Amino acid sequence: MRSHYYVPVALAAGLLIFWGLFWRSGPQPLVVYCAHDSIYSESILREFERQSGIPVAIRFDTEATKSLGLVELLVKEKDAPRCDLFWNNELLGTLRLADCGLLEPYKGSGYARIPGGFKDPDGRWTGFAARLRVCIFNTDAVEKPDGMQSTPGDLSRWAIAKPLYGTTLTHYSVLWQKWGPEKTKAWHQQWRVGGVRELNGNAAVKDAVAAGVCVAGFTDTDDFFEARDEGKPVAMRPLRLEGGETICIPNTVGLIHGSRRMADARKLADFLLSANTELALARSRSRQIPLGTLPPETLLPQEVLELKHWAESAIPLNRLGTAHAECLAWLKSEYLR
Amino acid sequence: MPRLAQVGVSPVSILLQTVAGLGRAGAVSGVSLWLAMGAIRLIASRRGRIQNLLWTLLIAPCLMPSFLTGYAWARAILAITMRPGWNELIYAAALVVRLMPVAVLALYFLPPPLGVEGMHCYRLLKRNSALASQRFFFAGLGAGPWIAFALVFLLSFGEFELAAMWSLKTWPVVLFDAQAGGLALKETLRLVAVPATVQAVLLGALVARGNPQARSRAVPGTGFKPAGRVARCGFWFYLVAAAATGALCPLALVIREALSGFQALRGNALLIRDIGTSLFFATGAAGLSWSIAGFSKKTGGERGSSPKVGWLLGAPGMLGGLVLALLLLAGFQTRPLRALYDTPVPLFVALTFLLLPLALCLRWLCNATRPAPALHIARMLKNNRLVWHLDGRRRWWSLFLLFCWGYFEFTASTLLAPIGMTPVIARLHNLSHYGQTAVLSAMICAAVSVPLLVLLLTATGRGLYARIRGQSSYLETGSRLPGTRQAA
Numbered sequence: 001m002r003s004h005y006y007v008p009v010a011l012a013a014g015l016l017i018f019w020g021l022f023w024r025s026g027p028q029p030l031v032v033y034c035a036h037d038s039i040y041s042e043s044i045l046r047e048f049e050r051q052s053g054i055p056v057a058i059r060f061d062t063e064a065t066k067s068l069g070l071v072e073l074l075v076k077e078k079d080a081p082r083c084d085l086f087w088n089n090e091l092l093g094t095l096r097l098a099d100c101g102l103l104e105p106y107k108g109s110g111y112a113r114i115p116g117g118f119k120d121p122d123g124r125w126t127g128f129a130a131r132l133r134v135c136i137f138n139t140d141a142v143e144k145p146d147g148m149q150s151t152p153g154d155l156s157r158w159a160i161a162k163p164l165y166g167t168t169l170t171h172y173s174v175l176w177q178k179w180g181p182e183k184t185k186a187w188h189q190q191w192r193v194g195g196v197r198e199l200n201g202n203a204a205v206k207d208a209v210a211a212g213v214c215v216a217g218f219t220d221t222d223d224f225f226e227a228r229d230e231g232k233p234v235a236m237r238p239l240r241l242e243g244g245e246t247i248c249i250p251n252t253v254g255l256i257h258g259s260r261r262m263a264d265a266r267k268l269a270d271f272l273l274s275a276n277t278e279l280a281l282a283r284s285r286s287r288q289i290p291l292g293t294l295p296p297e298t299l300l301p302q303e304v305l306e307l308k309h310w311a312e313s314a315i316p317l318n319r320l321g322t323a324h325a326e327c328l329a330w331l332k333s334e335y336l337r
Numbered sequence: 338m339p340r341l342a343q344v345g346v347s348p349v350s351i352l353l354q355t356v357a358g359l360g361r362a363g364a365v366s367g368v369s370l371w372l373a374m375g376a377i378r379l380i381a382s383r384r385g386r387i388q389n390l391l392w393t394l395l396i397a398p399c400l401m402p403s404f405l406t407g408y409a410w411a412r413a414i415l416a417i418t419m420r421p422g423w424n425e426l427i428y429a430a431a432l433v434v435r436l437m438p439v440a441v442l443a444l445y446f447l448p449p450p451l452g453v454e455g456m457h458c459y460r461l462l463k464r465n466s467a468l469a470s471q472r473f474f475f476a477g478l479g480a481g482p483w484i485a486f487a488l489v490f491l492l493s494f495g496e497f498e499l500a501a502m503w504s505l506k507t508w509p510v511v512l513f514d515a516q517a518g519g520l521a522l523k524e525t526l527r528l529v530a531v532p533a534t535v536q537a538v539l540l541g542a543l544v545a546r547g548n549p550q551a552r553s554r555a556v557p558g559t560g561f562k563p564a565g566r567v568a569r570c571g572f573w574f575y576l577v578a579a580a581a582t583g584a585l586c587p588l589a590l591v592i593r594e595a596l597s598g599f600q601a602l603r604g605n606a607l608l609i610r611d612i613g614t615s616l617f618f619a620t621g622a623a624g625l626s627w628s629i630a631g632f633s634k635k636t637g638g639e640r641g642s643s644p645k646v647g648w649l650l651g652a653p654g655m656l657g658g659l660v661l662a663l664l665l666l667a668g669f670q671t672r673p674l675r676a677l678y679d680t681p682v683p684l685f686v687a688l689t690f691l692l693l694p695l696a697l698c699l700r701w702l703c704n705a706t707r708p709a710p711a712l713h714i715a716r717m718l719k720n721n722r723l724v725w726h727l728d729g730r731r732r733w734w735s736l737f738l739l740f741c742w743g744y745f746e747f748t749a750s751t752l753l754a755p756i757g758m759t760p761v762i763a764r765l766h767n768l769s770h771y772g773q774t775a776v777l778s779a780m781i782c783a784a785v786s787v788p789l790l791v792l793l794l795t796a797t798g799r800g801l802y803a804r805i806r807g808q809s810s811y812l813e814t815g816s817r818l819p820g821t822r823q824a825a
Contacts (some may be wrong), residue, residue, distance in 0.1 A: 011628065012685065015621040019681050031756050042607075057757035076670060082679045082756060139661055200504050213416050303541050335511075 007193035028263045029057035031082055033070045036089040036251055037222075040284050047280075048271045054264045069165075071096060074256065076257060078102055084259040085268050087251065091127065091317050092170055092324045094252040098124040099321060103254040106266055110273020113292035117316045118250050127250030128273050129281040131221045132307055132314075133171050134236040136206060141215040142235075158218035159205040162198050163188075163331055167220050167249050169324070171239070172331065174247050174315060177323035181330065182205030188334075210234055220249070221307060222286035229285060238310045240281070248314030251281075352496045354508040355535065361425070361507075362494035365432045366440075368491045370482060372433070372575065373440035375564060379572045380441070382563035394576040398583025399438040402745040404762060405781060406431070407502035408769060414503050428505055432493045434583040439492065440485035446702050447481035448561065453687050474488035487539055494536065495657040498747055502769075508532050509659055513748075540652055579710040594780045598775030608780055611761040612787050613803050618681065618750070618760060619743035622688030623696075627736055629689065637739030647701075653692035658748030662687050666752055679755050694741050699735035707731070725799070733799065 050101035105123040118127035161168040206223040208214040210232035224236045281288035353572035497509035669678045750760040
């Protein structure tokens, strides 16, 4: 056999040795799957790393798939999990993992400070640092945004993200629970017949409205603040259901059943659910709403205080499980044939 | 409750998107082939610096990473995405600009077996039989146009990145949504069956016509009728416009945006690590695919390459990043392979398979176009510098192309990268969530400049090595030429 037959084998072996020496050296890190935007979450996880001395390896999601990408990966890996802790940027995916028995119950110091409506009674997941579902308007195109939310007709300059994942799926699931299947389907049909633009994600909705391509759309508060900080002509109103309830979507944290670093994962869960982390996220550009109790002298940004006020009338999401499953099954039948 | 389809709103279906994709790919391939046939006449009729300039203009949009193009034009495209007809048109035009060079290369290296004179003589002889003349005309074109058409068709049919960034509903995007939306792998594979069958049929057709070496013995770049003056002007205009819209403008837009963001990159260890990860995977996969492509050639024996083995090896890669990554994900989740799941192996395997079709093509091109007699003499003389100029240089360029392709691959990198190893393209995609920002633009510039740096460093190093070795070899071999006696 001539020498060039060995080249692929030698190359592959060399690279794996290189990987073993340089990437796998040192202590095994705590593996975190993180669906929250890396620009905000990474600094927090690195801070934990710095404070605790526990190395953290993070797997982020991409914008195109968002949280369900990681949820699906966790489901696929259930027989041999490599993730220790899941930081989701919404709730429904976490509920699914809990239903599949993939989350380990834990009620630590962080769990105790979060109100009952935003955590699992069994401790399998806990919510923190939330955002609101809102209507975003282009102020150059819309003078009086109030009342637009319920206006049917030509909707070709309205935008919404694909409802198959992310917070738009939560939005649909809430409607499914509140209105029932028939009314939700009719609403969806009315919007599609009206020509609503379905875009890749909430960021694309924000961009379309900020650029004036669409006059309004459904997105989340963090996206709205992105646009406003860039000086775009945008305003927002919280999305309200008939009873005046808002949709407040928390980040969630869950420990993965079968984790080999459970003690470290618990430390990180408590760190994430601490007042400090909630404050850091509230003061970040995404203005996440703190859900837990804060020290009395804490100063929150004015905008976050207003969001916190709206969040008080939020519809409880921890009982969405069935509605979510049914709604997603229907959406799949409509979108993915 | 009526289903959506009954009230006139079409749901997104794989079948529908496959049909639409077929139409789009057919149009893109047809237009690309038509343009390529004109462009090749212009390029083949020029020599020296002008020809080099034409090649540069032609290839530039093809080499520009899809991510950079999509990112740079994102704001402009945003307005167009609201008009379904227009966004389809712009997308198809972008595909033509990116893929037409592939058709030109296929035509260039698979020239018609008959020259212009031969065709003319035959027409004179067969003037009385239109049918025979027509049949001869098609035979006279050789395999080039068919292979060019099929390659562009396959690449445009499976395109994912631009479509996803520009919010278009194509079958790979729908499939990606399906997977992300929690569909079981079995279901996803069932959905992919239709487009995969289409691709398999095309691949089969390519295999049937895929031994171009046996079909065309003509010298590459010959046998093309020179373009007329009007056509020349038209193709010059097209090439300049394509290079401007597909490469120069996106690059300029990103660099302009990045100027104020470079400061923020100082000490960004994470970006450096991600770039390192991408280099690691791209280098390994490029080397592996190139070696395997060489291995497949050896199995063909002394006569040359074994096209069947080659196409067989290349077939999985032609299925596209998504399907291949999903299959590998499922494979590495099975009990015997599970231990390898959280290692670089799955991504190496995926990238190697994805690069193999290109590696096979490049290997074949290198072999088909090398000046064998001159190379033989250079090797006899042990003149490394000459060997490098005659053969090594083109092989090195081929490897570099493979490296770039692997470096910028997104789908498989996202799905199969092990924990703690994020390829830079995945991170950039993630950050593009925030739209165009100075820091992200600077990060893109940094990520894109790395392959250029690799190019510069390796080219300089190799050039120096070849120069030193070449000179010394020449001096050494000067007294040992065949037929001469060695000094005691």
